[in-house]
Amino acid sequence: MTTAVALKRYEHYIDGAWVSPAGGEYIASYNPATAEPWYEIARGTKEDVERAVKAARAAFENPAWANLSQTARGKLLRKLGDLIGDHADELGRIESLDNGKLLREMGAQLRGLPDYYYYFSGIADKIEGAVIPGSRREILNYTLREPLGVVGAIVPWNSPLSLASSKIAPALATGNTIVLKPSEHTSASLLELMKLVDEAGFPHGVVNVVTGYGEEAGAALTRHPGVDKVAFTGGSDTGSMIAKDVGARLGRVTLELGGKSPNIVFADADPHNAAIGIIAGIFAAAGQTCIAGSRVFLHEKIHDEVLGRVIDRTSKIKIGDPLLDDTELGPLAIQEQLEKVKKYVDIGANEGAKLVYGGTPPPEQRQQRRHAQPAHRTSTAGRVRARDAPPAPDAAPRRPRRCPRRERTPRRGTVREARARRGAT
Numbered sequence: 001m002t003t004a005v006a007l008k009r010y011e012h013y014i015d016g017a018w019v020s021p022a023g024g025e026y027i028a029s030y031n032p033a034t035a036e037p038w039y040e041i042a043r044g045t046k047e048d049v050e051r052a053v054k055a056a057r058a059a060f061e062n063p064a065w066a067n068l069s070q071t072a073r074g075k076l077l078r079k080l081g082d083l084i085g086d087h088a089d090e091l092g093r094i095e096s097l098d099n100g101k102l103l104r105e106m107g108a109q110l111r112g113l114p115d116y117y118y119y120f121s122g123i124a125d126k127i128e129g130a131v132i133p134g135s136r137r138e139i140l141n142y143t144l145r146e147p148l149g150v151v152g153a154i155v156p157w158n159s160p161l162s163l164a165s166s167k168i169a170p171a172l173a174t175g176n177t178i179v180l181k182p183s184e185h186t187s188a189s190l191l192e193l194m195k196l197v198d199e200a201g202f203p204h205g206v207v208n209v210v211t212g213y214g215e216e217a218g219a220a221l222t223r224h225p226g227v228d229k230v231a232f233t234g235g236s237d238t239g240s241m242i243a244k245d246v247g248a249r250l251g252r253v254t255l256e257l258g259g260k261s262p263n264i265v266f267a268d269a270d271p272h273n274a275a276i277g278i279i280a281g282i283f284a285a286a287g288q289t290c291i292a293g294s295r296v297f298l299h300e301k302i303h304d305e306v307l308g309r310v311i312d313r314t315s316k317i318k319i320g321d322p323l324l325d326d327t328e329l330g331p332l333a334i335q336e337q338l339e340k341v342k343k344y345v346d347i348g349a350n351e352g353a354k355l356v357y358g359g360t361p362p363p364e365q366r367q368q369r370r371h372a373q374p375a376h377r378t379s380t381a382g383r384v385r386a387r388d389a390p391p392a393p394d395a396a397p398r399r400p401r402r403c404p405r406r407e408r409t410p411r412r413g414t415v416r417e418a419r420a421r422r423g424a425t
Helices: 046-061 070-086 088-099 103-112 114-126 160-173 188-200 214-223 236-248 271-287 303-314 335-350 415-421
Strands: 008-010 012-014 017-019 026-031 036-042 150-154 177-181 207-209 229-233 252-256 262-265 295-299 354-357 376-378 399-403
Touching: 012 046, 026 088, 036 188, 046 150, 046 177, 046 207, 046 214, 070 088, 070 114, 070 160, 070 188, 088 103, 088 160, 088 188, 103 114, 103 160, 114 160, 150 160, 150 214, 160 177, 160 188, 160 229, 177 214, 188 207, 214 229, 214 236, 229 236, 236 252, 262 271, 271 303, 295 303, 303 354, 335 354
Parallel strands: 008 036, 150 177, 150 229, 177 207, 229 252, 262 295, 295 399, 376 399
Antiparallel strands: 012 017, 012 207, 026 036, 354 376
């Protein structure tokens, strides 16, 4: 007989308090290394977003925040940065459990995270306007920079704390308030951060978090007329929908979307260094970053040597528990991501690419559904699937490709010197 274990439950963080969801429902979040649930989050609805935006608006207009000097805002941000540094190991472990990133990768990332807050704490009291000369001396003509109001921020699952901080720190430094909607797959670390926000001394309602699904809580946030600015990091398709929603009400929006990141290796490159760079560029965070080097263009002169070195090193990568020091490659964060990677391996095969390594779950991890064996495929012809390429933060198998031999400008010297060497005038 199996005894059910009660999961830790996170509520929304609204107006400085932990608030139960209006609909009374919760979503289980899974550890990608074990495929087992380990906590629950509140399933946010339009009503929850309404409460959060209302709290953020009230905080924005509250003298406790609105009349706070820019220098005082900067001190709060520095205090929050200090607290994050003090709790970096704890936060890093939570995020590793949540999205499968290697613990040592998360440790390095979290130790640098306070710098976001230190940087913007310094900027807070250096945001200035200007006095503009006018046609009449008795008229004072000047500009003054003011906060926008309530910022709605949507954060993806691959680096929740880092990407949330890149939105929180500048928003608060400039006097705004914020409502965050993390991914339903990786909400724990951001909710734990709220405890530090409270400890740092920010007035209630300045920072709020509503958890849940993107099509429910996320859509309600981006469409809310009380949100003055939307900041989104994630896939291009979702970004397009958000731009349409925000644009319909002439709102402001910042989109950090996905793309393809090719490595280009020329004939004079060192094959060893090139191979190491390719490996580091794709397998960090199991390839789940928007800047992962998911394509490789190799000059035909060194194609075979570099590819051989990449395959050799890939075959030695240790796949396993991201919390262990000797693990080199952890699991993919969500089941849908694993299925997408498998799909792109199949697409490559159907288009004529040759699978030269991997492409299937490693034997020792077949029962753990989110581990995938590294895959490499090569092609000397064929098209690049830019339209169907998975957006950030999705991962995709790499595509080493042969580059045709071509002449190029010498790497050293000026254009004039290059022309002189060719006998040009």
